[in-house]
Amino acid sequence: MVIRIVKNFFKRVFSNIFTGKKNLSLGFYGPPNAGKTSLANRICKDWTGEEIGRVSKIPHETRMIQFKEKVEIEYKGKKLTLKLVDTPGIATRIDYEDFLKFGMRKKEAQQRAKEATSGVIESIKWLEDMNAVVVVLDATENPYSQVNITIIGNLVARKIPVLIVANKVDLKKAEIKKIEAAFPEYEVVGISARYGTNMEEFYESLFKLAKKI
Amino acid sequence: MSTKDRKLTLSFIPYSDIEKLDSMKRVKKILDVVLKDRIVILQGRLEATEEASLIQSTMALVGRIKNFRGVELAVIQGKNEDNDFMSKVRIRMARALVGDRDALTIIGPAAVVKEIKKDPSKIDLMLKR
Numbered sequence: 001m002v003i004r005i006v007k008n009f010f011k012r013v014f015s016n017i018f019t020g021k022k023n024l025s026l027g028f029y030g031p032p033n034a035g036k037t038s039l040a041n042r043i044c045k046d047w048t049g050e051e052i053g054r055v056s057k058i059p060h061e062t063r064m065i066q067f068k069e070k071v072e073i074e075y076k077g078k079k080l081t082l083k084l085v086d087t088p089g090i091a092t093r094i095d096y097e098d099f100l101k102f103g104m105r106k107k108e109a110q111q112r113a114k115e116a117t118s119g120v121i122e123s124i125k126w127l128e129d130m131n132a133v134v135v136v137l138d139a140t141e142n143p144y145s146q147v148n149i150t151i152i153g154n155l156v157a158r159k160i161p162v163l164i165v166a167n168k169v170d171l172k173k174a175e176i177k178k179i180e181a182a183f184p185e186y187e188v189v190g191i192s193a194r195y196g197t198n199m200e201e202f203y204e205s206l207f208k209l210a211k212k213i
Numbered sequence: 214m215s216t217k218d219r220k221l222t223l224s225f226i227p228y229s230d231i232e233k234l235d236s237m238k239r240v241k242k243i244l245d246v247v248l249k250d251r252i253v254i255l256q257g258r259l260e261a262t263e264e265a266s267l268i269q270s271t272m273a274l275v276g277r278i279k280n281f282r283g284v285e286l287a288v289i290q291g292k293n294e295d296n297d298f299m300s301k302v303r304i305r306m307a308r309a310l311v312g313d314r315d316a317l318t319i320i321g322p323a324a325v326v327k328e329i330k331k332d333p334s335k336i337d338l339m340l341k342r
Binding site for chain 1: 275
């Protein structure tokens with residue numbers, strides 16, 4: 001029994017040394033509708049075959065923190081075990097009337113707005129529990145929004161490593177260069193979470209990010 | 214003023230007014246003005262963590278205060294890229310000593326400000342009719 005425990009201990013220690021295996025909380029942060037859940041779903045589907053949450057064209061579809069534990073990713077012989085934390089989009093304003101444009105009834109829209117405001121508060125609370133964060137931005141939108149700057153500023157203040165993802169590169173309006181110009185100190189990876197475009201480069205950057213922890 | 218005209222009030226908060234306040238009081242001072250449907254022009258900027266607290270406090274008020282839907286927020290700051298090394302050091306030291314005063318923070322209630330469009334050199338304030 002003792003021999004088996006010792007053997008398992010050494011196996012665990014040495015396997016971590018040689019494969020670089022880590023177990024870390026990886027947060028997905030960003031404004032609403034940037035594709036945080038789509039990216040988390042893509043990663044989950046790639047490595048576990050399951051999804052983490054529902055996606056929608058209506059903003060604030062994710063209104064509660066969603067998790068996926070023990071997602072094991074392998075890249076060039078190295079392994080990462082991640083706890084994926086998909087967070088509600090951070091916004092400075094939430095107006096239920098915006099949801100009415102999507103054909104929602106008033107009561108339903110008001111309830112969605114109420115849940116969305118709690119979601120924003122939760123997202124910010126969870127920031128300090130992250131080991132690393134992927135900031136997901138919509139590459140078709142202006143990156144100079146104060147929400148983006150505030151999220152990244154908070155990660156810097158907490159010394160949490162950041163990777164910026166420019167999502168929706170499959171769309172004509174996408175401008176990765178604009179995001180790179182807005183955040184020149186960070187690595188920016190352009191992907192399409194919906195179609196799985198450029199995920200190889202994303203995983204490579206993810207392993208680089210894990211090294212900074 | 215005709216009945217169709219709509220008044221827009223800008224409230225200027227000099228940095229000296231918030232300098233000695235703790236983070237919670239700073240956020241409260243700003244929100245107190247915003248809740249009067251005024252646009253705040255703050256000299257300087259809040260810390261990143263204070264900006265996050267401002268967003269949290271704002272979200273906590275949405276739905277609790279009638280017709281309050283949140284805020285629009287933007288910070289403009291001059292770029293110091295062309296400065297030499299010593300100038301950059303001086304700027305950083307000054308910020309550490311007296312706070313970040315060479316920025317302007319604009320915070321408007323969402324009921325008044327539809328959107329703040331920002332690019333590095335300008336800010337467009339889109340107002341609600």
